[in-house]
Amino acid sequence: MSGMTLSRKIRFLVLLGAATFTLAACATPSEQATTGGTPETEQTEEAVSEVSVPAYLASAGEIKYCATLDNPPRGSLDEGSRPVGFEVELGKEMAALMGLRVEWVQLKFDGIIAALQANQCDVIVQELFIREARLEIIDMIPFSNTGQRLVMVPGTAVPGDTLAGLGGVTIAVPNGTSIAGLIEEANAALAAEGSELINVQVLPTTTDTFAALDAGTVDVVATTTTAAAYYVGLNPDKFEFLGAAFGLIQTGFGINKDNPELTAAIEEAFNILVENGTYDRLIAEFNLEGSEL
Numbered sequence: 001m002s003g004m005t006l007s008r009k010i011r012f013l014v015l016l017g018a019a020t021f022t023l024a025a026c027a028t029p030s031e032q033a034t035t036g037g038t039p040e041t042e043q044t045e046e047a048v049s050e051v052s053v054p055a056y057l058a059s060a061g062e063i064k065y066c067a068t069l070d071n072p073p074r075g076s077l078d079e080g081s082r083p084v085g086f087e088v089e090l091g092k093e094m095a096a097l098m099g100l101r102v103e104w105v106q107l108k109f110d111g112i113i114a115a116l117q118a119n120q121c122d123v124i125v126q127e128l129f130i131r132e133a134r135l136e137i138i139d140m141i142p143f144s145n146t147g148q149r150l151v152m153v154p155g156t157a158v159p160g161d162t163l164a165g166l167g168g169v170t171i172a173v174p175n176g177t178s179i180a181g182l183i184e185e186a187n188a189a190l191a192a193e194g195s196e197l198i199n200v201q202v203l204p205t206t207t208d209t210f211a212a213l214d215a216g217t218v219d220v221v222a223t224t225t226t227a228a229a230y231y232v233g234l235n236p237d238k239f240e241f242l243g244a245a246f247g248l249i250q251t252g253f254g255i256n257k258d259n260p261e262l263t264a265a266i267e268e269a270f271n272i273l274v275e276n277g278t279y280d281r282l283i284a285e286f287n288l289e290g291s292e293l
Contacts, residue, residue: 051098053098062100064122128254138257139260140252147249149229152220161242163198171220171222209223
């Protein structure tokens with residue numbers, strides 16, 4: 001991580017989070033699916049708590065995290081329906097510092113904030129963008145960045161490593177994603193310069209874009225930092241990052257505004273993990289370099 005006053009940044013945003021995101025949809029019982037049919041509780045090593053928590057959590061000995069668990073490598077379910085990924089490990093490490101077990105509550109994304117507000121969980125541990133509208137109704141603590149990333153086959157000859165330098169290159173993008181708009185902007189700038197434009201292929205899914213890259217029918221894939229990390233991590237001999245992440249937006253933990261004691265505990269636990277190197281280790285382990293704060 002860069003030399004930053006991270007604690008100061010986080011405290012500033014949490015104070016801003018005293019302002020809170022209009023929830024587009026409310027969770028219904030049909031939207032709620034706990035892992036494996038029942039909540040997934042993970043044991044943490046018995047240890048003296050380093051971080052004080054609200055009395056109700058200390059009494060229960062357990063903290064409930066809401067997540068979609070369908071977003072590898074950040075959070076997903078393995079073949080045994082066990083939660084795995086960057087956010088899963090980060091959540092477990094924070095819980096250990098608080099002397100708590102973890103229960104994962106799996107939900108659809110559009111019901112996740114409603115579930116938090118209904119106290120079905122204590123914290124949202126999810127790739128959740130920090131937006132002013134969300135800060136109007138929940139507190140958020142930044143823990144990562146999300147943006148866009150370029151991926152290519154190792155050894156591919158390309159003229160540059162940013163969109164502005166990829167005129168004449170064929171880039172595949174998943175349908176309906178924001179990266180297509182960024183390429184349109186880049187093409188407008190290239191056209192104004194009289195330069196060759198990027199050839200864009202819009203394919204139905206992210207999986208399709210990487211299949212095309214593997215087949216050699218496109219030169220580059222442009223996708224989210226999370227999807228790029230997942231596919232490069234799965235196939236490091238086939239795919240590699242091209243250039244740095246761009247178009248970044250912060251993502252954060254979500255906590256109810258009426259629970260400032262828990263907000264402070266999550267902030268403190270996260271800061272400890274940053275300071276002791278655990279955060280950077282997990283970023284590297286899950287191939288998420290470029291998404292760190």
